[in-house]
Amino acid sequence: MLTIYNTLTRKKEKFQPIDAGKVRMYVCGLTTYDYAHIGHARMLVAFDVIQRYLRYSGLDVEYVRNITDIDDKILKRASENGEYFADLTERFIAATHEDEASLFIQRPDQEPRATAHIADIVAMIERLVEQDYAYRAENGDVYFSVKQFKNYGHLSNKNVEELLAGARIDIGELKRDPRDFALWKSASDEDVGWDSPWGYGRPGWHIECSAMSTCCLGDTFDIHGGGSDLMFPHHENEIAQSEAATGQSFARYWMHNGPVRVDNEKMSKSLGNFFTIRDVLKKYPAEVIRYLLVSSHYRSPINYSDQGLDQAAAALGRLYTALRDHDVTSAKDLANSRFEKAFQAAMDDDFNTPEAMSALFDLARECNRVAKSGEADAEQRAAQLARLLVRLGGVLGLLQGDAETFLQSGSADAGIDADAIDALVAQRRQARADKNWALADEIRDKLTAMDVVVEDGADGSRWRIERHGSDK
């Protein structure tokens, strides 16, 4: 039985979809004016794993993740670059899709863009205005009236009165109440914008998610996700807008992934302490990054460091080592093994990936043990275990590559010369055949200097790369 930690109640709850067997999930995606960083990757991977596990569990998933392709930061950046905003966003949407593919993140079922839903946004604002939940200011801005919505602050546990005390009151304020937030921002004719009943302008940030989620999934749906930093005010505002507009309850389960930290501070654009996905891909294989992101529980903060990536590489290497030499594709697919049960139990407990991973390591050990047991059907059984390892790894988006390829891969920039390494290994094999141990050791030292580890087996030697990202 799947349980999910619901931010709304601050408790783990039994997951019961609105329609049996079907899950509708909306996740707040990226604002596309720059390359995605590891903090974004964390969100993308977390919900990718969730989505994969829901499907693995036999549920029919409709996964929607939006793209914010119009907002102040986009316009500012486009203006700085001297380019049309849509050229900027198209470029970074394409770049982000590349990064997602690198990290084995599956595409959502729908990926709505704000600019393609202006009519839905306007329609929702109209409903809010009609019901007095929103009002037009003198300059054409439209604001949501927070005090009109009784449940405001429920998700983030904010006291509306205290918000008022702390709110900034700008000079020349157009809002009736400082807590109110913009649904529609007026724009001058030369700015990017769309016509609306309140004049030329563009949508506020929060309303797009209300409009797109409702549009794609209905007034009420199962799961709404996003980074924990979006809880307030973004998600709080979404709830207010959506429930005010539709009169229906909005999302049932709210899920928030934890931040990525660098030196104990949140990685963020404003702090400037971020590493883009592409930066890190130059130093480490994509799967290592993904492993790092899955090796902590999705709600916990995760620290980003080269040391962490090195450890992730070592751990992943262990799993891939177990897969070597086994004919996975033709092996029988094991069902209902104790390993899979342990994996499921962990994942059913609010997607506890670290614990699920421990089941994978137990499985890898068993696979190694069986393989060298010397029993008659050892290889066959080991291959079955390996196949299971690949299948369960796949639920986490891991272990889908060729084992030898992974073990012999470095970073994109490592410049590994496999031919040269093979040549040295061949020389060493001859030296060993000649029992020239001095020469064999000398060649091994050379390989070690190249970050290559040789492993001598009964039927020849092979090699793998030992990664030391922090040394470079």
Add this chain to the structure above:
RNA sequence: GGCUGGAUGGCAGAGUGGUCAUGCAGCGGACUGCAACUCCGUUAACGCCGGUUCGAUUCCGACUCCAGCCUCCA
């Protein structure tokens, strides 16, 4: 200040009222020309102070420290 969440062995990171997390590292052994890989065994932890309990790292309370949100942010 308000609201969240956290403090676990050398590092990372789960979890549990009394018995194994797991990975890396360490130690002993098997294997190996020596190693590596692998296997077997093994060391080691639960911020601080009280309380509940036969027994708490796990429940409750205080304290200290850390982080996130309260302003754009995954």
